[in-house]
Amino acid sequence: MLAPVPARRRRPALSCGQWNEAACGFEARGSHKENGMFDRSVRRKAWTMLCLAGLALSGGACSAQHKRPTTKAAATDAGADAFAGDWGFSTRCYKGHYVGITLTRDGDGYTGTxxxxxxxxxSDGSFRGAQKDGKLEVDACTTTEQRGGYARCPAYTPNTAYFVRSGERLVWYRREGEMVDEYLTLDRQPANQVPVTDSEEVCDE
Known part of the structure; x- marks a missing residue:
């Protein structure tokens, strides 16, 4: 008569700091308990593959445990300056549109990308400008060829745009001759982070 199988105890969830040790050290700790059904070299290869897969996934798993910085936190990081910092806009509608701006205070003026x-x-490029009457007036250049667009860096097209604050947001106005066009409204975002699209966004296409 076979002995009853003991109930399996549930292991506590692992933190990010414990994951690598758990994934890669398991074979060393537990292999001596195996009953010999598989050859040791086969087990070692299997655990090596599992370890590599676990390491590849651990970065995404660990980053998911940390909250993204909020708009308020990003604004605090930028300090009291109304324009300096990282700003972004994104939409998946109409073949997508993704914009990122970084503005840096440089003496009495500003530089940016x-x-x-x-x-x-x-396309991408650079800004340079100065604050005037509550607006950040900028010249712009591009690193890519543009027919009828901005000058190729390091040359600049003067007076191409200006930025104004609207609450916690930054509004980008573009100039074309005598015309002024409200182009985009951007939100603060953490440095070097790609703007995240809204998964619940409804597109009128």
């Missing part, structure tokens, strides 16, 4: 693209094309 920009990127602007869709799922099909994209």
């Amino acid at each position: 920009w990127s602007d693209g869709t799922d099909i094309w994209g």
Whole structure:
């Protein structure tokens, strides 16, 4: 008559700091308990593959445990300056549109970089400018060839745009001759983070 199988005790959930040790050290701790059904070398290869897979996934798993910085936290990190910091806009509608701007206070003026693209094309470049009457007036250049667009860096097209604050947001106005166009409204975002699209966004296409 076979002895009853003892109930398996549930192991506590592992933290990110424990994951690598658990994934890669399990074979060393537990292999002596195996009953010899599989060859040791086969087990070692299997655990090695599991370890590598666990390490590849651990980065995403660990990062998911940390909360993303909020808009308020990003604004605090930028200090009291109304324009300096990282700003972003994104939408998955209309073939996507993704914009990132970084503005830095440089003495009495500002310098910065920009990127602007869709799922099909994209361009980037630099800003330079100064604050005047509550607006940040900027010149712009691009690192890519543009027909009828901004000058190629390091040359700048003057008076191409200006930025104004609207509450916690930054509004980008573009100039084309005598015309002024409200282009985009951007939100503060953590440094070097790609703008995240809203998964619940409804597109009128």
